[in-house]
Amino acid sequence: MTPKQITHRAVNFTEKGIPLRTLFVPSNLVDEFLKIASRNTKRKLETCGLLCGKLNRNAFFVTTLVIPEQESTQNTCNTKNEEKLFEVIDNLDLFMLGWIHTHPTQSCFLSSVDLHSQNSYQIMLNEAIAIVCSPDKKFHKHIGVFRLTDPPGVDVISHCTKTGFHPHNEKNLYKECQRLGINNSKTGHAVMMENLSFETKDLRK
Structure with missing residues (x-):
């Protein structure tokens, strides 16, 4: 059964009760990203990518892993x-x-x-x-899937004017959100799913 044949009901919610639609991530995307990042990883440098996709x-x-130009x-x-970067994403309608x-x-x-980067997406x-x-x-633990809590995480970070690395002593600003098994909905709205195809666009090339 393809994604277009399924109507998905939101079963997860933010801390203030806003529904969170399920977000499916291809299960092999992380491995592909780590291969792309391996050169930087050997040099102990971070690598980042954007998760882009569709609403069905x-x-x-x-559906698309975008590797932006980066420092x-x-x-x-x-x-x-x-x-x-934004032109590419807009042209793909993602x-x-x-x-x-x-x-x-x-x-x-x-x-x-x-936390501040995640807030800009969330x-x-x-x-x-x-x-x-x-x-x-x-x-x-090698892989973590996270979101800011809402509240308090989104509110705290949105009102923080500091830049660079700085302490955040507030508790419970973020949480893991990967669903542990497709039927265990209470554990999170992000699902690693097998047999989902995706493409990679490396804008560094």
């Missing part, structure tokens, strides 16, 4: 030439469903910089997610 029958499907350090990754990036020297979590689309990949085998 009240659910989002990631990377061990702890940051900033997109460049964003005008070209939603920006979130982002994915590596932590080559750290574990899976959202740093203060990541204020445009409640369902937007952040996937964090920690390729270093010394960390027990």
Whole structure:
């Protein structure tokens, strides 16, 4: 059965009760992204990509992994030439469903910089997610799928005027949102799904 033949009912909600439509991510997308990022990872540099896709029958499907032009350090990754990036996404008529990036020297979590980046996606689309990949085998957890809580996360970060790395001592600003099994809906709205195709557009080339 294809995505177009299914009507999806929202079964997840934000902390203030707003429905979250299910977001399907191809299960092999993370591995493909890690292959793309491997050169930077070996140099202990972050890599980022954008998760773009379509809305079908009240659910989002990631159909395109976009690798933007970027500047990377061990702890940051900033997109460049964003005008070209947005032009590509607009021409493909895609939603920006979130982002994915590596932590080559750290574990899976959202740093203060990541929190602000995620907020910029989530204020445009409640369902937007952040996937964090920690390729270093010394960390027990290698992949995390997160969203800001709403409230308090979105409110706190939206009103924060600080830039760069800075402490956020407030509790429960973000949470994991990957559904642990397609029928275990209470665990999150993001579903890693097999047999979903996607394409990769590397704008660095």
